[in-house]
Amino acid sequence: MTINTKYVGKAPNRVEGPAKVTGTAKYSAEFEVPNLAYGVVVSSTIAKGRIKSIGADKVLALPGVLQVFSHENVPRQAWFDRAWKDDIAPGGSPFRPLHDDEVKFSQQPVALVVAETFELARYAAGILEVEYKEEKHETDIEQKRDEGHAPGKGKSGYKPPKSRGNANKALDEAEHRIREEYIHGTQHHNPMELYASTVHYHPDGKLTIYDKTQGVYNCQQYVAKVFGLSKDDARVINLYNGGAFGSGLRPQYELFLSVMAALELKRSVRVTLTRQQMFSIGHRPHTLQTLEMGTNPDGTLAALKHYCLHETSRFEEYTENVVNWSGMLYQCDNVHLSNQVAALDVYTPQDMRAPGAATGSFALEVAMDEMAYAAGLDPLDFRIRNYAETDQSENLPFSSKRLRDCYHLGAEKFCWSKRPMAPRSMREGNRLIGWGVAGGVWDAQMNKASAKATITADGYLTVESAAGENGTGTYTIMTQIAAETLGLPLEAVTFRLGDTNMPEAPVQGGSWTAATVGTAVQKACQALGEKLLKLAQKMDDSPLKGASLDDVEFVNGQLRLRTAPEQSVVLRDVLQTSGEREIAADSTAIPNLINMAKYSMHSHNVVFAEVMVDEDLGTVHVSRVLNVCAAGRILNQKTARSQVLGSVVWGISMALMEETVPDHRFGRYMNHNYAEYHIPVNADIHNIEVLFVEEEDPYVNPLGVKGIGELGLLGVAAAITNAVYHATGKRVRRLPIYLDKLL
Amino acid sequence: MNPFTLTRAETVEGAVRDFRDSDSPAFIAGGTNIIDLMKENVARPTHLIGLNKLPLNTIEPTAEGGLRLGATATNADTAWHPEVQCRYPLLSQAILAGASPQLRNMATNGGNLMQRTRCYYFYDTATPCNKREPGSGCGAIGGYNRIHAILGASEQCIATHPSDMCIALAALEAEVHVVGPGGSRVIKFEDFHRLPGNTPERDNTLEPGELIVALELPKKGFEKHFSYLKLRDRTSYAFALVSVAAVLELDGSTIEDARLALGGVAHKPWRDKAAEALLIGQPATTSTFKKVAEAVLKDAVGQGTNDFKIELGRRAIVRALQQATAGGKASDVFLNSNP
Ligand SMILES: Cc1cc2nc3c(=O)[nH]c(=O)nc-3n(C[C@H](O)[C@H](O)[C@H](O)COP(=O)(O)OP(=O)(O)OC[C@H]3O[C@@H](n4cnc5c(N)ncnc54)[C@H](O)[C@@H]3O)c2cc1C
Numbered sequence A: 001m002t003i004n005t006k007y008v009g010k011a012p013n014r015v016e017g018p019a020k021v022t023g024t025a026k027y028s029a030e031f032e033v034p035n036l037a038y039g040v041v042v043s044s045t046i047a048k049g050r051i052k053s054i055g056a057d058k059v060l061a062l063p064g065v066l067q068v069f070s071h072e073n074v075p076r077q078a079w080f081d082r083a084w085k086d087d088i089a090p091g092g093s094p095f096r097p098l099h100d101d102e103v104k105f106s107q108q109p110v111a112l113v114v115a116e117t118f119e120l121a122r123y124a125a126g127i128l129e130v131e132y133k134e135e136k137h138e139t140d141i142e143q144k145r146d147e148g149h150a151p152g153k154g155k156s157g158y159k160p161p162k163s164r165g166n167a168n169k170a171l172d173e174a175e176h177r178i179r180e181e182y183i184h185g186t187q188h189h190n191p192m193e194l195y196a197s198t199v200h201y202h203p204d205g206k207l208t209i210y211d212k213t214q215g216v217y218n219c220q221q222y223v224a225k226v227f228g229l230s231k232d233d234a235r236v237i238n239l240y241n242g243g244a245f246g247s248g249l250r251p252q253y254e255l256f257l258s259v260m261a262a263l264e265l266k267r268s269v270r271v272t273l274t275r276q277q278m279f280s281i282g283h284r285p286h287t288l289q290t291l292e293m294g295t296n297p298d299g300t301l302a303a304l305k306h307y308c309l310h311e312t313s314r315f316e317e318y319t320e321n322v323v324n325w326s327g328m329l330y331q332c333d334n335v336h337l338s339n340q341v342a343a344l345d346v347y348t349p350q351d352m353r354a355p356g357a358a359t360g361s362f363a364l365e366v367a368m369d370e371m372a373y374a375a376g377l378d379p380l381d382f383r384i385r386n387y388a389e390t391d392q393s394e395n396l397p398f399s400s401k402r403l404r405d406c407y408h409l410g411a412e413k414f415c416w417s418k419r420p421m422a423p424r425s426m427r428e429g430n431r432l433i434g435w436g437v438a439g440g441v442w443d444a445q446m447n448k449a450s451a452k453a454t455i456t457a458d459g460y461l462t463v464e465s466a467a468g469e470n471g472t473g474t475y476t477i478m479t480q481i482a483a484e485t486l487g488l489p490l491e492a493v494t495f496r497l498g499d500t501n502m503p504e505a506p507v508q509g510g511s512w513t514a515a516t517v518g519t520a521v522q523k524a525c526q527a528l529g530e531k532l533l534k535l536a537q538k539m540d541d542s543p544l545k546g547a548s549l550d551d552v553e554f555v556n557g558q559l560r561l562r563t564a565p566e567q568s569v570v571l572r573d574v575l576q577t578s579g580e581r582e583i584a585a586d587s588t589a590i591p592n593l594i595n596m597a598k599y600s601m602h603s604h605n606v607v608f609a610e611v612m613v614d615e616d617l618g619t620v621h622v623s624r625v626l627n628v629c630a631a632g633r634i635l636n637q638k639t640a641r642s643q644v645l646g647s648v649v650w651g652i653s654m655a656l657m658e659e660t661v662p663d664h665r666f667g668r669y670m671n672h673n674y675a676e677y678h679i680p681v682n683a684d685i686h687n688i689e690v691l692f693v694e695e696e697d698p699y700v701n702p703l704g705v706k707g708i709g710e711l712g713l714l715g716v717a718a719a720i721t722n723a724v725y726h727a728t729g730k731r732v733r734r735l736p737i738y739l740d741k742l743l
Numbered sequence B: 001m002n003p004f005t006l007t008r009a010e011t012v013e014g015a016v017r018d019f020r021d022s023d024s025p026a027f028i029a030g031g032t033n034i035i036d037l038m039k040e041n042v043a044r045p046t047h048l049i050g051l052n053k054l055p056l057n058t059i060e061p062t063a064e065g066g067l068r069l070g071a072t073a074t075n076a077d078t079a080w081h082p083e084v085q086c087r088y089p090l091l092s093q094a095i096l097a098g099a100s101p102q103l104r105n106m107a108t109n110g111g112n113l114m115q116r117t118r119c120y121y122f123y124d125t126a127t128p129c130n131k132r133e134p135g136s137g138c139g140a141i142g143g144y145n146r147i148h149a150i151l152g153a154s155e156q157c158i159a160t161h162p163s164d165m166c167i168a169l170a171a172l173e174a175e176v177h178v179v180g181p182g183g184s185r186v187i188k189f190e191d192f193h194r195l196p197g198n199t200p201e202r203d204n205t206l207e208p209g210e211l212i213v214a215l216e217l218p219k220k221g222f223e224k225h226f227s228y229l230k231l232r233d234r235t236s237y238a239f240a241l242v243s244v245a246a247v248l249e250l251d252g253s254t255i256e257d258a259r260l261a262l263g264g265v266a267h268k269p270w271r272d273k274a275a276e277a278l279l280i281g282q283p284a285t286t287s288t289f290k291k292v293a294e295a296v297l298k299d300a301v302g303q304g305t306n307d308f309k310i311e312l313g314r315r316a317i318v319r320a321l322q323q324a325t326a327g328g329k330a331s332d333v334f335l336n337s338n339p
């Protein structure tokens, strides 16, 4: 009999698709709760200084305005910083909304106006007069070039690996050398869904909080610690995210404000940020990088130095892992990496899709292209010559690495061999054509998570874990894993997530959810399977008597012997015979620390891009992108491909148009809306192809998956930049490549 | 956003009267611009007079052989109207280069003329802006001014008019028909929008309470040789950095008549008749076009972030004239958008 309950690796549709397209999927600002009041945030107009006065009286006089919260009347909360630290907080003192009269960054929330209707709250917020005493601010990293410092040890403070060899000496002796600076400005996550929190205040004073977040447990512990609540008093729910890209890893200020207002007013409250305010909640930092490289006469890398300086806030020391990848992607014996941050009067930057690696791979991979040209080598050939067989930074073998196969497959599909080396050698009329290549490396991470699996007498399985779903496909792949583990049809399985009443899962980030929650789901289902086997063995004439879990398989709604598949029982019969209404099992999965100590676990990719550049007008059109990824096992071809497609679009955006532009005189971002913060529209996107080179990896985690949410972004901006060079002969080292850079 | 009342005018006279008799009134048509400005507290009307019930949404031939575009006809209906596509393909192309299909379905012809600048500082009440708050200063001067003017700016304001449609209307020399408390009048398109000077708060020469009822296109539509070239930071749904509307009348390869209007470079659609005159009687060649491009931009001044527009403007003029010479097909509306 063929097995038709095998789903892993296939391409089933998103299980939550119908709910999304029919609008029954509810987002945080959409939950209806009784007697709801509305809060609107007033944002600071200065970047640094003191609040002199808040003209609350005039606003409170409006009938229907319930309260104006500001530092003048905010109730006392937790005193110590540690209470304000969420799971993802970097070192330093987390921002406390409405804490005192100090303004630390432009658009800082300075008041919350709560009213009976949203319209009234918005009007009242619009006329609230706030007076400031301005102080001199600094928001420009360019002015801080000499004031960077190595970040302290706080959480997520990455340290570059120790230097190896002698990079300076090797550079001096190198046959060819390059040294260049690469820059990109600030970028904001800007998910479509606005940050919002709907807090349901129950008559007994308990709260149900619907918050836009990538981690419900993270929010729950934050709320509990800050407001001195017991965890039972604050249930946090997030069923869907309209995108987040890392902006929801940390609790945002709408959560604090809505909970504070609900507790004070003893009433349900909703706070929704505006699009403009979405530019006040963390960002990919403005980053300056310098790469130095040298080659030996045989085209191998003699030396590599990578230095990075990026911004952080004055109150927290956010640190990105920008440079470490450079010690790992290529074989090189003389490497020096260093990383510095400089504090500015901005909000703390925040992880944004492939944090650090998107930035670092841009600089590294453009530098590799420059180095290849300096050495007179084909850029792909140059990479293959310097292929890293082991992780030299950690001095460990890779748990699996098929990047070489990605190079070869990509080159063949893209017809790379037809590429003339010289820039400006391909054209069509006014259009110069160029091909570029680049790639990247990303961590294959796993964390601790728990899950619970429950099967009811009618044979329906529900699996729960408080994971997040950013639209990545979590619902779908977890359903696949559960259904396959217990041999059930997909339709008989429901996966639930995003609720602190469920078993704990970490924030959804780092591309670790597939491995982390997937393993927990698999383990819970296996534990449930063990219980089912025991019950099956109790049945009269059970053919499974004496069999161990390893001897049986769950397939097509049956439990059967592996060696003698005709010896089987129907699961539903087992359940019915048992007389139980439901059977449940839970389990916690943790990463394998021994394997982690023995192997370097990473995913890799390579991106080929074709651009057409109008010779006179400088417009760039990305006509073709091929992204080949090696990320272990692919659980769902469709959702994985979608992740990479989205990454490519993101990379095109990063390369050509995306940037939050500050006016340093005001210390303020000026293009803080969707009309002027440009991301691609359909007309900017053309042929994108995604290929996976699957890896068998017995060490990385029981599922053999490495995660695909971030990898696809790596190298895209660099491949486009390199293609632009190939087309035009112009090397752009400051993103985005606006048309005027090519005039 | 302020609380406001809304009435929907049924007649032109009723709309004009309602405006005259109200405190802080504003007309609203498609609402795609004024609502945003109200949400940002840039516009704070307390009474809105809806225009969409007015009988002004028709597009009809005029006795003089031209075409009359109703003020409340949508940008989409106008761009796709067979008469516009056939006889004034430049206009169709310009409208379709603007905004997005959703916006064009709502936006009206009158509203398009009246839309306000997209200057970042104008939109952000935390920063100074002479247009929004006369006397407060100009945030864009010395600041981030990528989308700002290089021609005809003043020390008070360097904003641009953001419309695409208006660039084509300027090239086609349309007329603006208005009705106000003092009766009706006709404004030549070149006199409709103004330069900022010392009163940047005034975008145009319409008097308060005057209502645009129609735009009239003259007979001549330059349907054979036209081009609307729009350069921007993404391929659609972005305002022009520089745009050029070019139309030609050719006798063989000799230019008999020509018009050139630039968008994204000034407080109004930019015409330079002296420069255009350099085209007349000349061969339609790149060297002719380059001369004209030089002439149009000879007095251009960059503001820092937008310095590139001077060179981009020159190149865009040459390309638009080349494309116009080659001729455009009315249906080929994306011919001149980015590659
Ligand atoms: C994100 C975005 C992108 C855009 N991109 C482009 C673009 O690329 N190119 C482009 O050209 N445009 C673009 N637009 C602007 C759009 O074309 C204008 O918003 C639209 O044309 C305005 O028309 P409306 O009918 O909606 O005007 P409304 O918003 O209703 O009104 C705008 C102004 O006109 C006044 N008004 C309206 N009708 C009349 C009348 N008959 N007489 C007198 N006054 C009147 C109103 O009082 C108000 O002050 C964009 C808009 C947005 C929001």
Ligand code: SF4
Pocket: B117, B119, B120, B121, B122, B128, B129, B130, B131, B132, B137, B138, B139, B140, B141, B156, B157, B158, B159, B200
């Ligand atoms: S350019 Fe004009 S609209 Fe912009 S800030 Fe200056 S005065 Fe205001």
